[in-house]
Amino acid sequence: MASNGKRRVRDTDLYRSVFHPGDRFRRSEVYKSVVRHPPPDTPRGRAMTSFHNLFLHIYPVKVPREVVGWRATLRLGFISSVLFLILFISGTYLMFFYRPVVPQAYLDMHDLHADVAFGQFIRNIHRWSAHLMVLVVFLHMMRVFYSGAYRAPRQFNWVVGVGLLLLTLLLSFTGYLLPWDQLAFWAITVGTNIAGYVPLLGDNARQVLLGGPEVGGDALLRFYVLHIYVLPSLVVLLLSVHIWRVRKDGFAVADREDEAALDRSETSPREEVEDDARA
Amino acid sequence: MPEPEEEPRYRLLGVVPREIEVRKKQEPDDAVFTWPHFLIRHAVVAGATVAVIFALAIAFDAPLQSMADANRTPPVAKAPWYFAGLQELLAHVHPMVAGILVPGAAVAWLALIPYLDRSRGWRIRDRKLLVTLFTALAVAALVLTLVGSLFRGPEWSWSWPWQHLYLEL
Numbered sequence: 001m002a003s004n005g006k007r008r009v010r011d012t013d014l015y016r017s018v019f020h021p022g023d024r025f026r027r028s029e030v031y032k033s034v035v036r037h038p039p040p041d042t043p044r045g046r047a048m049t050s051f052h053n054l055f056l057h058i059y060p061v062k063v064p065r066e067v068v069g070w071r072a073t074l075r076l077g078f079i080s081s082v083l084f085l086i087l088f089i090s091g092t093y094l095m096f097f098y099r100p101v102v103p104q105a106y107l108d109m110h111d112l113h114a115d116v117a118f119g120q121f122i123r124n125i126h127r128w129s130a131h132l133m134v135l136v137v138f139l140h141m142m143r144v145f146y147s148g149a150y151r152a153p154r155q156f157n158w159v160v161g162v163g164l165l166l167l168t169l170l171l172s173f174t175g176y177l178l179p180w181d182q183l184a185f186w187a188i189t190v191g192t193n194i195a196g197y198v199p200l201l202g203d204n205a206r207q208v209l210l211g212g213p214e215v216g217g218d219a220l221l222r223f224y225v226l227h228i229y230v231l232p233s234l235v236v237l238l239l240s241v242h243i244w245r246v247r248k249d250g251f252a253v254a255d256r257e258d259e260a261a262l263d264r265s266e267t268s269p270r271e272e273v274e275d276d277a278r279a
Numbered sequence: 280m281p282e283p284e285e286e287p288r289y290r291l292l293g294v295v296p297r298e299i300e301v302r303k304k305q306e307p308d309d310a311v312f313t314w315p316h317f318l319i320r321h322a323v324v325a326g327a328t329v330a331v332i333f334a335l336a337i338a339f340d341a342p343l344q345s346m347a348d349a350n351r352t353p354p355v356a357k358a359p360w361y362f363a364g365l366q367e368l369l370a371h372v373h374p375m376v377a378g379i380l381v382p383g384a385a386v387a388w389l390a391l392i393p394y395l396d397r398s399r400g401w402r403i404r405d406r407k408l409l410v411t412l413f414t415a416l417a418v419a420a421l422v423l424t425l426v427g428s429l430f431r432g433p434e435w436s437w438s439w440p441w442q443h444l445y446l447e448l
Contacts, residue, residue, distance in 0.1 A: 046312040056318075062310035063317050075324045082328045106346045113343065124336035131448055132332070134361050145392070145413055148401030155393035162390045169361060176359050183447050185347035186356035190366060194378035214349065256401060 058243055064254040072147075072253040076140035080168075081243075083133040084235065090126040091228065098178070100224035102217040105180040130172050137168045149252035157245040160238055167235050174227040177220060188223070189215050342447050354433040355445050363427030364420050370435050385416060 009015055016023050025031055026039075037048035050061045066072045097116050098108045112119035141161060144150055150158035177188040192215065198205040211218030311317070358366045368377040388395075392413070398406040432438025432445050440446075 040314055043312070046314050049314045056314065059313045059317065061313060063313050065309050065311050068311055068316050068320060070320075075321075078321060078324060079328050082325045083332075086329065086332060103346060109343055120340060121336055124339065124341050125332055127341035127448070128335040128339070129332050131360075132335075141389075142417065146403065146410070148403075148406065150393045151396060151401055152393070158393045159390050162386065166386065172361065173359060179343055180347050181342075181344040182347055182351070182353055183342055183344045185349070186353055187358050190356045191358040191362055194365065194369070194374065197374045197378050199375070199379065215347075216349075252401075 058247065060247060060250075064251055066253045067251045072251070074139075074143050076136055076143055077246075080133060080136050080140055081239065083129050083136060084239070086129045087126060087133065088232065090122050090129065093122050094126060095228060100178070100221050102180065102220060105178065105220060109179050109181070130175060134168055134172050137165050141165060147252065151252075154245070154249050154252060157242060157249060160242045160245065164235065164238050164242060167231055167238065171227065171231045171235065174223040174231065177215070177223045178227065180220060185215055188219070192219075344447075355431065355435065357428065357431070357445065357447075360424065360428045360446070360448065363431075364423035365427075367423045367427030367431070385420075388416075 026035075035052075037052040038045040040046045040049045047061050050056045050059060094112070097112050097119065099105060109123075112123060144158065144161065173188075173191060177184045192206055192209055195206040195209050196203045207213060209219075209222070210216070211222050357363060365378060365382060368381060371377070372381075392409070396406060396409055398409065400406075403410050428446050429440040429444065430437060432443060438445060
């Protein structure tokens with residue numbers, strides 16, 4: 001009797017609008033037209049959440065339990081991707097206020113600090129994210145190496161990862177020149193001097209990179225185009241392949257569990273017999 | 280009159296290696312749904328990363344020195360910190376070796392690691408030689424980078440970082 005009364009109260013519009021304010025919205029035609037999956041509170045609903053969302057296709061519907069804990073991956077690859085996204089967004093904002101021309105580039109940097117809303121703040125975000133990304137990508141590589149996650153069938157993904165590391169370094173290096181201050185100019189001068197020692201090509205390699213005998217307006221334009229278009233496009237391409245391969249090859253930690261189980265079954269026949277007996 | 284029953288016929292479909300059988304048996308039912316278990320953790324890590332970057336951006340300003348001038352050489356011209364190790368190496372050996380051969384060979388070796396690794400297991404004790412080589416390379420790179428970025432002053436002379444730090448990020 002009492003429970004019947006309770007249920008009746010819970011079913012009233014007033015109760016639901018106070019304690020489940022999203023319900024009415026979720027029943028609306030607009031919501032149902034956007035979100036096509038059932039509520040994710042059943043196994044079917046959770047699987048459908050992945051199937052029906054373009055952005056979630058990057059994830060498998062289910063992941064090994066070990067991957068949910070942070071120890072298996074330390075989340076370093078994911079953090080690198082987040083940093084790349086932060087760099088992409090903050091970099092887009094900076095592009096509105098920057099012209100890659102000498103000496104305008106430097107004057108624009110000054111204006112960015114003095115006159116642009118959040119200019120200095122967004123530049124800070126861009127710079128620290130870039131440094132941190134180099135560091136995190138390095139750490140990610142170390143983690144993958146020490147946990148042996150590059151082994152078959154993931155050999156090719158390791159190679160893609162090495163490519164991404166190089167691209168990260170180049171992205172950071174090309175961005176370093178853009179402020180066109182003394183720090184940028186001399187760091188790039190020192191860095192590109194090395195290119196003069198490339199076998200056979202010699203100083204020609206350096207000239208192609210800089211567009212002239214030394215760091216100047218042509219180098220600034222080349223580094224700008226590489227930094228905002230060529231290298232990010234390559235990173236997006238390789239990163240897509242990299243993540244797609246993780247998705248297809250599966251998480252290394254799951255294989256390790258399989259391998260360990262295989263080892264056990266091979267080394268202790270008694271356990272196997274017991275398993276069979278239980279079955 | 281009842282029809283004679285047909286003889287049952289059997290066909291061999293294939294012989295399956297034992298590992299596949301075992302793997303199938305262990306198909307991980309220990310897996311959990313990506314939504315919500317994995318995604319929520321990713322959301323938290325993404326939020327924490329943004330928070331760290333915001334904190335850094337509020338606490339420290341990105342440097343902006345005077346306008347670039349090819350005629351005004353600074354006391355020490357340093358490459359960005361991640362190339363400071365190479366710059367340190369350049370001070371000791373021929374530029375062709377330090378700038379091209381060493382980094383080129385290191386990157387080529389790094390890329391080939393999975394194909395060179397012929398050990399049986401993934402554990403460190405199964406791949407002692409490779410782990411030793413990799414660790415040696417990583418430590419060498421770390422030491423060179425630290426020395427180049429923190430311990431070098433005017434004209435690449437030795438300089439203690441607590442006396443004067445010639446490092447700009």
